[in-house]
Amino acid sequence: MATPTEFRLPRYGQEPEGTHPPLGFPGYRSTALRHPKQDLVLLPQMLTEVTGPLLGPGRLGEHDNDLTKQHEGEPQGQRIIVTGRLLDGDGRPVRDSLIEIWQANAGGRYRHTGDRWPSPLDPNFTGVGRTLTDSDGRYTFTTIKPGAYPWKNHDNAWRPAHIHFSVFGSAFTQRLVTQMYFPDDPLFYQDPIFNSIPDEKARQRMVSRYDHEITQAEWALGFQFDIVLRGRDASVFEEEEDEDE
Amino acid sequence: MTELLPTPSQTVGPYLSIGLPWPDGPHVVPEGTPGAFWIRGTVRDGNGDPVPDAMIETWQADPDGGFRHPDDPRGEASGEFRGFGRCPTEADGTYGILTLLPGPVPGEHGTTQARHIDVSVFARGLLNRVVTRIYFEDQDNSADPVLATVPEERRGTLIAAKTEDGYRFDVRLQGDGETVFFAV
Numbered sequence: 001m002a003t004p005t006e007f008r009l010p011r012y013g014q015e016p017e018g019t020h021p022p023l024g025f026p027g028y029r030s031t032a033l034r035h036p037k038q039d040l041v042l043l044p045q046m047l048t049e050v051t052g053p054l055l056g057p058g059r060l061g062e063h064d065n066d067l068t069k070q071h072e073g074e075p076q077g078q079r080i081i082v083t084g085r086l087l088d089g090d091g092r093p094v095r096d097s098l099i100e101i102w103q104a105n106a107g108g109r110y111r112h113t114g115d116r117w118p119s120p121l122d123p124n125f126t127g128v129g130r131t132l133t134d135s136d137g138r139y140t141f142t143t144i145k146p147g148a149y150p151w152k153n154h155d156n157a158w159r160p161a162h163i164h165f166s167v168f169g170s171a172f173t174q175r176l177v178t179q180m181y182f183p184d185d186p187l188f189y190q191d192p193i194f195n196s197i198p199d200e201k202a203r204q205r206m207v208s209r210y211d212h213e214i215t216q217a218e219w220a221l222g223f224q225f226d227i228v229l230r231g232r233d234a235s236v237f238e239e240e241e242d243e244d245e
Numbered sequence: 246m247t248e249l250l251p252t253p254s255q256t257v258g259p260y261l262s263i264g265l266p267w268p269d270g271p272h273v274v275p276e277g278t279p280g281a282f283w284i285r286g287t288v289r290d291g292n293g294d295p296v297p298d299a300m301i302e303t304w305q306a307d308p309d310g311g312f313r314h315p316d317d318p319r320g321e322a323s324g325e326f327r328g329f330g331r332c333p334t335e336a337d338g339t340y341g342i343l344t345l346l347p348g349p350v351p352g353e354h355g356t357t358q359a360r361h362i363d364v365s366v367f368a369r370g371l372l373n374r375v376v377t378r379i380y381f382e383d384q385d386n387s388a389d390p391v392l393a394t395v396p397e398e399r400r401g402t403l404i405a406a407k408t409e410d411g412y413r414f415d416v417r418l419q420g421d422g423e424t425v426f427f428a429v
Contacts, residue, residue, distance in 0.1 A: 023373060
């Protein structure tokens with residue numbers, strides 16, 4: 001005999017049209033051979049999708065949230081503090097959640113064997129950080145402002161300065177990798193990655209805000225960057241469960 | 246509650262391997278765990294060429310079909326099972342994840358989902374992750390409610406083949422035998 005048992009699972013809403021980039025975007029040449037051409041199949045949000053990895057303090061080392069303290073000396077460049085909150089679309093803080101960042105150094109060079117353009121590496125800068133959000137969803141990194149760098153996507157192409165952010169949220173559906181930009185960057189207009197976001201207002205949500213309250217006197221400039229993930233509402237589905245003996 | 250607008254996705258770019266890989270990333274379970282096997286595969290592009298700068302992430306139930314997560318209404322699974330794997334691709338496009346077979350998981354409307362693993366693929370040239378699922382060829386997939394929605398001629402792209410030390414699951418981002426990707 002089977003009796004119906006109600007399962008209440010969270011359901012994560014769809015982002016408004018124009019929030020995310022299309023997978024195929026001719027202006028960004030690397031998408032040409034890498035984006036699926038078949039239609040995506042709708043995957044209902046079930047148990048595997050509404051759960052996700054909850055990765056704790058075991059992932060963190062001592063200086064993981066201060067990229068200026070990971071070596072013997074201090075890195076070259078403008079010291080900055082980047083802080084913000086990880087929220088879901090309903091404004092709830094996402095607590096104790098892992099945030100990972102990676103970035104170029106002040107001259108726009110990544111510590112990666114594939115990055116060969118003629119700007120020097122900085123022996124005191126790796127460009128990798130990790131932290132957990134606090135009970136208010138807040139994170140803070142100290143780092144240096146990354147430089148812009150050239151790439152070969154189009155003639156005289158330069159990426160605006162950016163920091164890569166990787167966040168998990170609470171569920172597989174909320175996983176997000178994005179890039180944080182800096183206010184008033186003159187390179188935005190020619191960058192196909194930034195401009196791949198169809199909605200101009202959504203694009204601006206990737207741009208951090210200078211905040212003099214965060215700036216520390218005689219020390220570092222402050223920037224605010226909130227990250228908002230998909231919101232959730234409760235829904236119900238029924239499940240047949242074997243009756244207890 | 247305040248309605249907030251979501252942050253857009255951006256590509257991981259070519260240099261994710263400085264920031265995202267962890268030494269134990271590919272190990273959903275530690276090496277030597279009884280019953281552990283490798284899921285190995287190659288990520289390929291529309292020309293069939295290997296993608297050397299991609300990253301695979303996996304998320305799955307434990308062998309009993311439980312999740313160590315507060316939103317599992319059956320109760321949060323106990324134990325140390327991480328459920329999560331992460332592996333960047335090598336120069337030849339290959340990756341490997343060491344894990345245990347997930348248990349069957351309830352689906353909607355009284356159905357039971359076949360043993361499966363949710364997968365995210367990230368890469369330079371992917372402006373957003375793409376999502377797929379791994380099923381296993383030596384398991385009974387006949388009643389799976391998700392596979393049933395996938396056109397029959399494409400289902401094979403979701404089914405990992407048995408190998409000597411586990412299973413093979415290749416990802417074809419585009420072109421002949423393009424992997425089925427899902428909207429979640």
